[in-house]
Amino acid sequence: MPKRADKNKPSLAKRMILMIVGVLVLIAVIVGIKVMLVMRMIKSMPKPGPITVSTTKAETQTWQPSLQAVGSLRAARGADLAMEVSGLVTDVNLHSGQDVKKGQVLLQLRxxxxxxxxxxxxxxxxxxxxxxxxxxxxxxxxxxxxxxxxxxxxxxxxxxxxxxxxxxxxxxKQLRAPFSGRAGIITVNPGDFVNTGTTLVTVQQLDPLYVDFNVPQRELSRLRVGQTVHLSLDAYGKRVFDAKLSAINPKVDTSTRNVQVEATVPNHDKALTPGMFAKVRIDVGQKMERLTLPQAAIVYNPYGDTVYVVQPGKGKDDQGKPNPPTVQQAFVTTGETRGDQVAILKGLKPLTEVVTSGQIKLKNGAPIKVDNRVQPADSPNPTPQEH
Structure with a gap:
């Protein structure tokens, strides 16, 4: 009996091996059928259409290097006037907002x-x-x-x-204007009793005005007294006021490392008022030619700034129609900014067409459809818009 069992052992092992091989072959056939079905499904799926983007061409423009800052207007001379003595008011010789002359009697006490x-x-x-x-x-x-x-x-x-x-x-007993200027709002009337030191009216000299602003200490070497300063204010839209740089503080603020600068702006038509906010631009250096793009065209990344360059479509599709254009990502070196624009120092040639919107959906070789009906901002001197 034992001998018969030994003779059956090889045949049993052989059958086990054949069974395992058969199972593996069956699994392979099933996987192959599934792969074929998936490939056929993928092939039958419609291809994604071109991505709609806007484009522009890199153009060479003349740039005037400038410093940008934010400033505040200040009267050349201003004072809050008060009486040295107390007393009863007998005459008020001005009305609110009146222009006054130096030495003019504004208020009289008994x-x-x-x-x-x-x-x-x-x-x-x-x-x-x-x-x-x-x-x-x-x-x-x-x-x-x-x-x-x-x-x-x-x-x-x-x-x-x-x-x-x-x-x-x-x-x-008299309150006189210490200098020529414009009086503020006065609320004192004849018959009122005023105390010593109580502010009665303010007088501001409106022509010229000073504008105070700060620039980083690294820009100090580019500033000179007498340089032209351009001011723009929200209240006057595109109107630009020209001023002259009149003083540079000899001390740098140790907490901010900024230096205070003063410019003098004529105000003959009294359009400007002390305390107004102003955007300041100072022209520095010589004009130069720069290859320019809208800032919206740049894709900023930790590993480098890039743009999507438009490539002409090649060949035809299954229906015989020309293939749409595609995009290719290119690294660029950016320089100074000017309003909505940025200078391109390296990486592009003039008249290269690049994508200005829709970059988030793009990758190398992606087909695109160009629609330039709406373009991103591309102004060298943008002005705030109120909606």
Missing amino acids: DGDEVAKLHQLQANAKLAGITFERARQQLAAKAISKASYDSAEADYKASQAAVEQQKVVVAK
Whole structure:
């Protein structure tokens, strides 16, 4: 019996091997059928259509290197006016927003007692002057002593000093414009009592104005007193105001590493007002030619900036129609920016057509459809738009 079992062992192993091989062949056939079905399904699926994008051509433009900053307008001279003494208001000689001249009386306090005392002191001074002149003549005739003459002279000078002192007291009852300018809003009326030091009205000199702004310390070597400064303000759209760089702070702010700069802007038509916000542009260096693209055309990546260059379509499709154009990604080196534009230093040639919108859907070789009805912003001097 054992011998018979030994004779059956090889045949059993052979059958097991054949069974395993058969199972593997069956699995391979099933996998092959599935792969064929998937490939047939993929082949039968419609190909994706071209991606709609907008394009533009890289063009060479003349660039004026400039520094950009944000500034604030300040009056050349401005003051909040108050009285040195308290008192009752008798006259207000201006209205809100009025242009005033230097020395003009703006407000008057009651000064009857002070003026009366001034007249008295002036009369005393006049009498002291007559007495002094008589003493001088008598001294020349040796009719009085030198001591009497000196006493008369001292009385005369003391009376003159008293008159001048009282004039100062009377002047303190008037509020005068310290310089020519425009008055602000005044709310004081005759009959009001005002206290010492209370601000009554502001006066601002509006022509010229100063604009204060800051630039990084690395740009300090490019600034010179007398350079032209261009100002643009939201309130006046595309209008540009020209100014002159008038002063550079000799000290750099240690917390920001910026330096304060002052420019003087004429304001003959009083269009500008102190406190207004302004965008500042300073022309520096010589004009140069730069290959330019809209900033929207650049795809910024950690490994480098790129653009999608349009390639003409090659060949024809199954229906005999020309294939659509495709795109190829290209690395570029960008330079300065100017408004909505960026300078391309390396990587492109003039008149190269590049994609300006729709890049997020693209990859190398992707077919595209060009639709330039809407283009991204490409202005060297954009202005804010209010909607």
